Amino acid sequence: MIEVRDLWKSFGTNQVLKGITLDVPKGNTYVVLGGSGSGKTVLMKHVIGLLKPDRGTVRVGEHEISTLTGRELNEARRMFGMVFQGAALFDSMNVFDNVAFPLREKRRGTRLAAAEVRKRVIDKLAVVDLGEEVLGRWPAELSGGMRKRVALARALVSDPQVVLYDEPTTGLDPITTNYVDEMIVHAKERLGITSMVISHDIASAFRVADRLAVLYDGHLAAEGTPAEVRQSKDPFVQRFLSTWFEKQ
Amino acid sequence: MLSRLRDAFEDFGRMILFAGETVAWAFRPPFRPDQVLAQMAFIGAGSAFIVGVTGTFAGMVFGLQMNYALRQFAAEGYTGGSTAFALARELSPVFTALMVTGRAGSAITTELGTMRVTEQIDAMETMAVSPIQYLVVPRVLASVLMFPVLTMLFNALGYGGAYVMGVFVSGIPEGPFIQHTREFLGPDDIFHGLGKAVLFGYIVAVITTWRGYAASGGARGVGEGTTRAVVASSVAILVADYAGTVLSVGT
Numbered sequence: 001m002i003e004v005r006d007l008w009k010s011f012g013t014n015q016v017l018k019g020i021t022l023d024v025p026k027g028n029t030y031v032v033l034g035g036s037g038s039g040k041t042v043l044m045k046h047v048i049g050l051l052k053p054d055r056g057t058v059r060v061g062e063h064e065i066s067t068l069t070g071r072e073l074n075e076a077r078r079m080f081g082m083v084f085q086g087a088a089l090f091d092s093m094n095v096f097d098n099v100a101f102p103l104r105e106k107r108r109g110t111r112l113a114a115a116e117v118r119k120r121v122i123d124k125l126a127v128v129d130l131g132e133e134v135l136g137r138w139p140a141e142l143s144g145g146m147r148k149r150v151a152l153a154r155a156l157v158s159d160p161q162v163v164l165y166d167e168p169t170t171g172l173d174p175i176t177t178n179y180v181d182e183m184i185v186h187a188k189e190r191l192g193i194t195s196m197v198i199s200h201d202i203a204s205a206f207r208v209a210d211r212l213a214v215l216y217d218g219h220l221a222a223e224g225t226p227a228e229v230r231q232s233k234d235p236f237v238q239r240f241l242s243t244w245f246e247k248q
Numbered sequence: 249m250l251s252r253l254r255d256a257f258e259d260f261g262r263m264i265l266f267a268g269e270t271v272a273w274a275f276r277p278p279f280r281p282d283q284v285l286a287q288m289a290f291i292g293a294g295s296a297f298i299v300g301v302t303g304t305f306a307g308m309v310f311g312l313q314m315n316y317a318l319r320q321f322a323a324e325g326y327t328g329g330s331t332a333f334a335l336a337r338e339l340s341p342v343f344t345a346l347m348v349t350g351r352a353g354s355a356i357t358t359e360l361g362t363m364r365v366t367e368q369i370d371a372m373e374t375m376a377v378s379p380i381q382y383l384v385v386p387r388v389l390a391s392v393l394m395f396p397v398l399t400m401l402f403n404a405l406g407y408g409g410a411y412v413m414g415v416f417v418s419g420i421p422e423g424p425f426i427q428h429t430r431e432f433l434g435p436d437d438i439f440h441g442l443g444k445a446v447l448f449g450y451i452v453a454v455i456t457t458w459r460g461y462a463a464s465g466g467a468r469g470v471g472e473g474t475t476r477a478v479v480a481s482s483v484a485i486l487v488a489d490y491a492g493t494v495l496s497v498g499t
Contacts (some may be wrong), residue, residue, distance in 0.1 A: 019391075048374050050370055050373060050374070074376040074378070075376070077373075077374060077375070077376040078376050081374075082371065082374040082376060084371055085367070086366055086367060087369075088366060088367040088368050088370065088371035090363075090368055090371075091362075091366075091368070091370075092359075101375065101377075102375045105375060105376070105377045115344045143277065159376075164374075
């Protein structure tokens with residue numbers, strides 16, 4: 001579903017990505033693990049076309065994202081939902097308007113009636129265990145976990161084929177982290193969504209991933225199923241994973 | 249030093265491209281009348297009080313000063329005409345633009361800058377919505393439409409202030425005060441000022457939205473962006489005022 005081929009990207013003299021190649025099969029959850037500044041977010045922004053590569057290609061479904069611009073890129077983006085690290089809820093809108101935003105902004109001719117929009121918003125909020133009582137609340141009035149859940153509902157509301165999660169569990173307490181992990185698995189199992197998660201949370205990554213990659217210094221130090229990555233002989237991967245597995 | 253200069257030119261170039269993109273997006277559907285009206289209320293109605301107060305006092309003080317200067321030639325009857333002329337062509341568009349930059353322009357940069365650093369603008373893009381069309385175009389249109397309206401308000405209250413000071417306080421006879429205003433002030437003077445107001449509205453909106461749209465570096469970056477937006481807009485208003493005057497009336 002997502003094919004990244006030999007992706008290179010630099011900012012000024014800082015070479016962030018150095019030839020990344022990876023495949024995310026349809027319906028799978030793919031986690032990219034890595035430390036701060038390893039280029040995880042840059043990689044994800046290429047997948048959704050927020051950044052253009054210096055070299056290499058990104059293909060998602062039928063679309064060659066790395067070469068699209070303008071309207072074609074916007075068309076391609078309709079297959080995505082994205083959950084941002086800080087939730088990125090529009091703080092000038094209440095919860096209902098935030099979740100309804102992607103539906104109201106659909107192309108002309110495919111727009112939904114107000115009653116249908118409301119029904120879908122309530123349905124998607126129910127998927128993330130939020131009731132109608134939150135509809136009128138403002139992002140500033142929500143806890144961190146609730147904001148993440150509203151962001152997930154917003155990402156899912158237009159029934160995307162691919163959902164991207166940028167550090168979905170950062171800054172959350174262990175119970176909410178578990179809850180968000182369950183949401184990711186739930187979205188995959190119930191809705192058949194292909195997911196790409198970038199994270200530095202090893203426990204969470206091993207819980208949700210069908211496949212895993214460890215990003216280090218602009219390249220993939222390990223890639224495969226969670227069991228394969230766990231057995232990696234790469235010194236950085238061993239050191240990175242041991243920070244968590246040795247505690248267990 | 250050279251690299252800073254190069255960065256400044258690069259930033260200016262990107263802002264010009266952004267200004268062009270704004271114009272292009274303004275003509276593409278979907279149009280967003282609700283957003284434009286909301287911004288007109290914020291930029292226009294929201295600034296009316298401060299523009300009105302500034303206009304009244306500017307007119308009052310200008311009326312007093314002109315009366316003081318012209319009385320030395322026994323020509324104080326021209327106070328109304330000269331004040332109206334100065335207001336229509338220069339004082340109203342420039343003062344209005346400076347006041348609205350301070351009140352609404354700074355708020356625009358802060359709002360868009362905060363949206364940028366909290367990834368709300370990226371989120372909008374990932375939902376296949378152009379942030380330029382959704383966020384920037386309504387603010388630019390609202391500015392271009394409301395700056396002339398606010399300038400007219402400044403004109404009216406400024407002239408009213410000059411009238412009160414000239415006729416009621418300084419004792420200038422009402423007849424010559426009004427008569428010389430009619431002689432001095434033609435519709436072309438009003439339109440000259442309103443044309444400038446449209447230009448200033450566009451300039452202020454582009455600079456303040458750009459500084460927010462291009463903000464980076466968290467709260468500090470937003471603060472710096474807001475300062476730069478207000479300073480750059482204020483300087484640009486005065487430079488554009490000079491250029492506009494030279495182009496329309498020559499030297």
